[in-house]
Amino acid sequence: MSDKAQVIGVSMVKFAKPGANDPYEVMGANAIRGALADAGIDYSEVQQAFAGYVYGDSTCGQRAVYSVGMSGIPVFNLNNYCASGSSALLLARQAVEAGIVDCALAFGFEEMKPGALGSAFADRTSPVGWIHELRAELHPELPTDAPRAIQAFGGAGWEYVNRYGANPDIFARVAVKSRTHAGNNPYALFTKPLTVEQVMEAPTLFPYMTRFMACPPTCGAAAAVVVSKAFARKHGITNGVEIVGQSMTTDTEVTKTDLINLVGADMTRRAAAEVYETAGLGPEDVDVVELHDCFTPNEVISYEGLGLCGEGEAEKFILNGDNTYGGKYVVNPSGGLMSKGHPLGATGLAQCAELVWHLRGTAGERQVENARVGLQHNIGLGGACVVTMYRSA
Template sequence: MTHTRIAGVGMVKFSKPGQNEPYRVMAAKAIKLALSDAGIEYKYIQQAYASYIYGDSTCGQHALYEVGMTGIPVVNVNNNCSSGSTALYLARQAVEFGAVECALAFGFEEMQKGALGSHWDDRESPFDPMLNKLSEISTAPEGPLALRMFGQAGSAYIEKYNANPNIFGKVSVKTRSHAVNNPYSLFANKLTLDEVMGSPIIFPPYLTRFMACPPTCGAAAVVVCSPAFAKKHGLTNANVEIVAQSIATDIADTWTDPMKLIGSEMTAKAAKEVYELAGMGPEEAQVVELHDCFTPNEVITYEGLGLCDEGQAEQFICDNDNTYGGKFVVNPSGGLMSKGHPIGATGLAQCTELTWHLRGTAGKRQVEGARVALQHNLGLGGAAVVSMFRKV
């Protein structure tokens, strides 16, 4: 086994629902960008993994056929909000274990306006057990699934560690300050702490509108290959390797508080496995892209990834250790909060951003001296995917 290389990356700028092209068109554009970045033709792709959650079966084939029809295996991946990283995980496995030399992971989503909802209300929901458990262990008011779960997790964090609720607003301010330098970000205007804390409350008592990511449409793609394939074809951009990846799912006896219900335990488990596989800890990373669908999740994830000790996220934020000049630069892209969260594309867009930083091509938002990067992508229901990348 040898570490899989990231040969090419590509993404389209995300857009608001109703302002997007069809998913087929967005996905094809992202794939072509990734192929061009890698410097290879589509005929060299031996397997493809397509991630999305809103769409009929074989949407992946429909999108990929826009690029070419070569008869390769295409696997459609639905792992909720971690679908993009799950597709990358599968593509990496195929290369790393020698099934193929070159594979493609791509993701896309056409989303609707408003809070996320299920399109399958004629059958059991996989979230029913989680919501029932949340009702048992908390007094969370009713509301849409994601708002209720992440909002109550934020409240639980504040209560457990006696933290100032404005830390959620400070994360929003930090994230928007990064987005200003990202031409791919949907929102690129700065926010003040007063603006964030004073925006409409969407889930009481702490969660405001500027602490939540917007529903968006878009696509991203990543080409991975073996080092031998990169050498054979003279791929000069294949200088980032996937050092380690892990996918963790829920453990029954950890559903004991709202933070664990939204994946803090899964995150910690996946992170621990990645650090063991990589032989490196989080302190080796300079840049991090993590799943900030709501800013409370970013705060909780700092601790799950080991960027700071348990209960120390407030100090971590106040010391500016989550931004330029601090210990880590977290979400230099502006994160899901600013860039948008077209679910199937998100994990691959995170990988694209980190690859640009490790290559030194991230423009004004470049993290200087970036050699190791950490990625976190979370899906309720559940799956947490943690990945570590390194410049070679």
């Protein structure tokens, strides 16, 4: 493998509630322009582009990028559910490190509808139907009248509480922490502080899960410019952030053993282990984390999957404040998906942007002091998990 790829430009548009957003091609183009401006390069320098999105027709990536330029380069459209944005980033990084190109663009966008996630194709086999069938088989005593994503992640949270004897209020404490972080993020959609009591007393969606423990459907876009070390040197770029480790995993038979693994815990463990080995760094070296908190139980589970704490130790980790400023790690300084929003195709690249800002020291009031190493976790059921480690150059 050649020198590590660098992220030299990032951008995101502020996410919006469905109906309050620009069309996907406008959001996507604005994010691309912002990333190029941040990198200080012209679109003509880009040699390949990778577009991540879930809800859209086949060449939406071209439609978005054509507003920026029509240079004839390859544009790849990909759908890896909620991990689509980080999947685009991974392909851009691979293209650069393989020496295929010196400059690649990764971008993601989503126009979502109000309400719970649903399938766009009711006339064919659902790619995640097996997950929900297995969830019901593993624990038939759990309710089945909630939206499927809530059943899956809520079921994992229920299983965690019952396995480790944790207080269910840990999920509320995570929501409070994330909303507090969001108060310093101008890109966050929800910034009003919450209390544990408010979260716990909100309408119940599933056992141990209330409305304030679930991320909102949102629309938005984000982008990143990924280049070789030689490209950065040629253009006099000195603020690049290296991708020192990256891995994508999919499901194995372990996924089927319990509800926690069914929502990606095993994929997370394996991806994180590969990243740590590749980077020559461990979780103890990480300063700042952006992880996939589509529901707060998934943030709790992911602490352990990423090795930020030991198995069954998430409650202690949370109560000690090791997930926020002054603790071992700052997790989701952006406010996470819970507060910033979760437009599926944009999420992974918005996480990338947040970490790049921290590693550059330009994250404003939410800046993690002396941040040198950042860890990103982006997961999609069905399944894909992408874990990425960044280091300031």
